Amino acid sequence: MKKYAKIIDEQTKEVEIGVGVNDEYYIEIGMKKMDVEQAYNGNWYIKGYTPEEPEEDKKLKVRLIKNSYLDLSDYTQLPDSPFTSEEKFEYAQYREYLRNYTEKDEWWLENPLTFEEWKESN
DSSP states (O other): OEEEEEEEETTTTEEEEOOSSOHHHHHHTTOEEEEEEEOTTSOEEETTOOOOOOHHHHHHHHHHHHHHHHHHHGGGGSTTOSOOHHHHHHHHHHHHHHHTGGGSTTGGGSOOOOHHHHHHHO
């Protein structure tokens, strides 16, 4: 995406961007239109120089999502939950999918499915 920007780090090609619509102002302060993209960390870079998120950070994020889905579905397995035996069984299968999620190849490249998405895919 083209934005008014000024390079603030020649080595990494990180830029400061202009977010308003006053073209004259940005030109006056030394910015010019550049093709830029935002990185995982929120910083902006010249397109093609955007750093990739470290693999360990990606893994942590996906694990947190997986664990939150497990936490959110804990109650479905309680004896007094409002679900039928069939629904409890479906949730038990979903929870097994979540527990085994990190065993598949390159699991950190995409988030696990929500229950609804998982149900549709089966």
